[in-house]
Amino acid sequence: MATTTTGNSSSSDQKSTTSPLMAKPTSNQRLVSKDGRSLLRGPAAGGRATWVGALRDMWGAWLSLRWRWVVLAFCGSFLLHWLLFAVLWYLLARANGDLGVDHDNPPPGHTLCVKYVTGFTAAFSFALETQLTIGYGTMYPNADCPTAIALLALQMLLGLMLEAFITGAFVAKFSRPQKRYSGILFSPQAVVSEVESQHCLMFRVCNLLSRPLVDVCVSAVLYEERDDMTLHQTSLEFLLDGLGSRPCPLFLSPLTFIHPLTPDSPLNRVLTPGSQSHFEVVVFLSASQEGTGSAYQKRTSYLPDEIQFGRRFSKATLLRGNERRNSAEAMRYFDTHLCSLTAPNSRDKECVVQINGEGNDKME
Template identity: 25%
Template structure:
């Protein structure tokens, strides 16, 4: 049986489609619209947003300096730490030089110097670096003749502990950042629309490419509409998609399913109308990693050109003798299936089902009358038989 308005099957369409490499021809929006469209979320999950800061807002970043250091790039972070060490050595070296200058240790050798063998700023800088790095004094060393110098050495030792602790904490936090783990939890390159239990459904795939399993996770989907006003103002509207199963245990790759019914924002979209739409499907998966117990999130997005109508994801799971086998080489691959080339609203109308704006009462009334007529016919037959 061939569905009305469905995609015609052929040997060419039966072949496997690799959505990572294969270009699938389809109707495209106009060049003007495509040129104006900007992704809200990149495919790798990063927000395509650039903030323009005013001169007075940098203080907020300095108040939360730890988060700022974790979020900046590695090369900038190493530059900040390098400057922190150099500046601390210079500042305390200058203090030791001033102490030696006031105490008279820079000229003729003093019988009771504050710092032994510090006769210039270079010597004071080297003594500061040796003190903070705890590499041992050797030729230069602290004496008990100046209480001020002893206090400065104590302050430098305490400050060096804070600097070392901050550097170690930031490096560990940056290495354990959720962005790196998010690369191993990935979404399919495209979303698909096909029939599931007789209803049109939107699907995308999520999988964990690591061997360790995710304890629990929650999938979400949202339509983001871009609207550009004649005044130049950009308005973003968000519509949540109702998913059939949000909670997922990602031991094996799973398909996230959204049923296109009368409550779906995709209810009136046909394949032709979908190609002309200007929206973005933003998907996310929030989960708890069983390795470190941290809450993390992976994001991706699909444009209308990346939503394939009439395709089905390749089966990845196979049952072996002792284990379930998952073939991740099929993660992005799809095949053609028979799907009506019409919107869910038009399909429901052809089937006599209610759609948006239509009351359910006439349909229910027709069903009740049919049941009563069938019941009365049954009674007549029973009476005639008796």
């Protein structure tokens, strides 16, 4: 099923801000970067509209911030909270006449609201002690001053809300699925070769995580620029070698995903020799970690110049449990070699996965 996004043919600048594919094709224009970052940007909104949108979705805006801004906001929010209540405690002491009296021997009939709050520095120290429940024992609110007790309750309530929000935001930012994909690698190039006399588009995925992943699913979308200045998106189905369309129950390493270039495939037309179509294949991978159930998500994309014809992936040997896993060593899984696209070619028999030297599973 294809979905069409219509561009504005009256202005090339508007088209370029709507989608990189709708501008003049270059090797650097894409919707999704190789490491999965979205490069699509909508029309620039005004400053007021941007702030209003951020306020309406404060949680999403917070999670989208970079870590340096999150840490800055964390420190700034607590400093502002302490400063605010330091001012309130200072104003309370000033209104009650506590600044100019001897707190060890107050005048008869004078009720101190906060003991030993004699200036703004002392008020700030008291606000800090109250929020962090340090309790050094020198300064304390007087139970005979109802205003001080009410202000103390207000500071504690707002402080607990602030701490709960900051803690939840830190946990949510740490647990975002797209931040846990550093150990999942896509092949930098996709290949087109024959599998059982059928031309197929293939890419490979490698898992460098210390724990295996389960329930691995892959989906893909073809974004294509048409001559009528529209951007079409069409879903593509990739099959896992040996498992078909079923999710992979255990992702060790590596996996090869195949899309047959049948006459009904939307890729069959754009991948024909001499085609000038500008397109991008965006691949989405989702999986769960065994034991914890934590979600993992990663995506990448392939442009026309990143698809190699007449090549196939070389044999892949699974890393043993005690072998070191790193990106440099994993890149050998993405090596390709020449193959024929004209003669019938059976499924690749050269790629063998060995687990601790026992058992062989043939795979692409």
